[in-house]
Amino acid sequence: MNILVINGSPKGGSSNTYRLTSAFLDGMKQELQDIQTKELSISRMNIKPCLGCFSCWNRTPGQCCIQDDMQHVIQQLLWADVTIWSFPLYYYSVPGPLKNLIDRQLPTLLPFMVENEGQVGSGNHPSRYDMSGKKTVVISTCGFYTAKGNYDGICSLFDHLCGKGNYTAIFCGQGELFRVPELSSRTNEYLSYVKQAGQEYIKGNISVGTQEALNQLLLPRETFEACADASWGIEQSGEKNNSAAKRESDTLIFTRQMAALYCKENYPGKDIVLEMSYTDVNECYQILLGKDGSHVYTDGTLTATTKIETPVTVWRSIAAGEIRGDEAMMQGLYKVKGDFTLMLKWDNYFGGSRPQVKQAETARPQRNTNMNIMLIPWIVLWVASAIHKQWGCLITLGVCALVPLFYYRNRKTFYDILTNTLVTGFSVIMLAGGSEKWLMPLSYLCFGFMWTVSCFGKVPLTANYSMNNYGGEDALQNTLFLKTNRILTMLWGVLYLVTSILTWFLMRTSVSSLVGLINSILPIFMGIFTVWFQKWYPAKVAGGK
Ligand SMILES: Cc1cc2nc3c(=O)[nH]c(=O)nc-3n(C[C@H](O)[C@H](O)[C@H](O)COP(=O)(O)O)c2cc1C
Incomplete structure (x- = not known):
């Protein structure tokens, strides 16, 4: 042809x-x-x-x-x-x-x-x-x-x-x-x-x-027109012939265009002030991200929630696709001060809202992953079968059989499938007379290995689930997101490797039936640490400290 x-x-x-x-x-x-x-x-x-x-x-x-x-x-x-x-x-x-x-x-x-x-x-x-x-x-x-x-x-x-x-x-x-x-x-x-x-x-x-x-x-009409109007850098005066209008600086145009891309549907419940400080040209502008939209302030009177300090050249390289934003940050090409949450959810705020139209027949809706699908079978195994071996194992098998129902609403991960296979295996062996004194510590060991070994792959275990809160699959391209998750996954993995040793000893004491509950104490503290770390660590890297 x-x-x-x-x-x-x-x-x-x-x-x-x-x-x-x-x-x-x-x-x-x-x-x-x-x-x-x-x-x-x-x-x-x-x-x-x-x-x-x-x-x-x-x-x-x-x-x-x-x-x-x-x-x-x-x-x-x-x-x-x-x-x-x-x-x-x-x-x-x-x-x-x-x-x-x-x-x-x-x-x-x-x-x-x-x-x-x-x-x-x-x-x-x-x-x-x-x-x-x-x-x-x-x-x-x-x-x-x-x-x-x-x-x-x-x-x-x-x-x-x-x-x-x-x-x-x-x-x-x-x-x-x-x-x-x-x-x-x-x-x-x-x-x-x-x-x-x-x-x-x-x-x-x-x-x-x-x-x-x-x-x-x-883009929706309103977002598109605001973005397009800002790109000219000319103020819309009431006069018909505005040939005398002064063109705004490139950095102000850039800031206004960014503000136009703000998706107010993702308003987090309180106003955010993003301060953009262009270090090489010595200009600074603030974008107020509110419930009804965004507004650019040129006088610096607002108190910044998040402040980005960067040369314009770095923004240009990022905009031209020469370097990814997160890579530039990891290389210390720009600094972020204040609340870092905005950076982690950048694409939610500035991806440009999608028009509200019917999905094309060809497009499949994106389903989220769910960490509970991976955690619940293990928890049931550890708590229930420690209290009563036979009944506990039967309940665990029931839970494993029900897990596939969740796949209708949630996307399954490799770790969901691996968990189901391992937990089913442990329950069956214990029901068949396998010694819980060996099998319980071994199950913790497998769980710990699953986490630690995942750190050596491209996507550490926790990233498969936490990406839901950070723009989905796109977050898996973000170096800082992956690094934060790698550290956390490794810490959780090591915790469970240690727990397996502790369990080996506990299973030989009079409190062996409470092993599942006792082993839940440390993870509570680790959970609190995780919440703090996933905010603190990216902010520390971004702040260039
Ligand atoms: C002289 C001129 C006339 C244009 N007229 C129209 C128009 O009538 N309607 C419209 O929607 N866009 C109009 N545009 C915008 C272009 O169609 C638009 O920028 C297009 O994406 C350019 O495509 P290209 O990069 O393939 O040349 C006009 C642009 C120019 C420069």
Whole structure:
């Protein structure tokens, strides 16, 4: 299959729209190996406007009198089985140079007028060439918050060119967001739907589910417009012509854009004041994160809850995706002072709220993991079977049998499955007459090993569960989050290795039936320590102390 991409953006390869087009092509290529692609970037071509002389119809039929790149374009259009028109919306239409290209296709038509059966308009010029079986895809981004209502001119144009609805279209609002690295998790998600559309297109049709996902807004209107307005750095005065308006500093623009991305739905119950201190340019701004939204203060009068001290260059590197925020912090490139909770939940606050729309059929809701699914079987084994061996083991087996019910609501982890296998094994062996004097300490030993050994893997045990409170799977990319969890997992693991030795002795005393309860005392203190440590340690690292 021959595919021609006509990139009509003056920005060439760095066009927002072209990102969608590339994703669509990737999807097509994934589905069909036998694809040949050619691309024409109009910004690099010499295509002059049509002179309107009609010499391509009378004096030199089929040949334009202007010698430029258009002859090559026509050859490629005839070569292609599918032509993808990729362009930004300009004044509700196509950019001027692309309109020139469209006009200059006149030599491909015959001058005679024919009836336009069942089609739009008042007549047609037949093609000089056999165009049957050729297909058209139109991909475009625009600057307003939605594509809805802005593409009537484009639809009308392509209805005339291809026949009503005889082409596939992907129109996307908020196009400028595709160049904002901070929003790449959302824009990449959108691009994955475009890729899926490319795959489905090759198979015949873009599904309703994918189409619905493509129709979703990238950000809610209010968030998007606040962010877009802030990006210009010009104050909106009451005056019509604000040509005298002074442009704000880049750091203030950056701060305002950040403030615009604040998701007020995640308001934690009390106001937060985030102070952004740009150390290299000596500027400092405060963002108040409140119940009703955010506000930027330039006079520094508020008391900061959290203060970030960093050179602008570091923010830029993070924004450009050259370094991850958490890595920059670990390298001491910036400091955080005050309450560190905001940093741990950064993506919750500044990920840009998602529009409230129906989930696409293709998207599966994300389920959380649940640490209780892993802990409860062990606790029941230790407490119940120490009090009464037979009944305790039977109760434990019952609990293990019920655990899979939780998998309907919660995502299971490797440790949930390992726990269920081990605890079931211990209960069965004890029921079969295995000595609890050996098996109880051994169960603590296994539990301790499970925790300590996990520290040598990429994701320590506790991170599998605590990530739910820190933005889900994304937290597993955060070096500081993983390091904090690694330390805690190791400490808990060692505690249970020690507990296994203690249990060995206790099981040989008169209080052996209370071993489960006695062994719960130390974990209570460890739990209190954990709550404190998971706040204190990241704050210590971030503070650069
Ligand atoms: C001259 C000009 C006219 C524009 N007209 C519109 C418009 O009518 N409607 C709209 O929503 N966006 C409009 N935009 C915004 C672009 O469509 C938007 O920024 C698009 O994502 C740019 O895509 P590109 O990077 O692929 O060129 C216009 C932009 C420019 C520069």
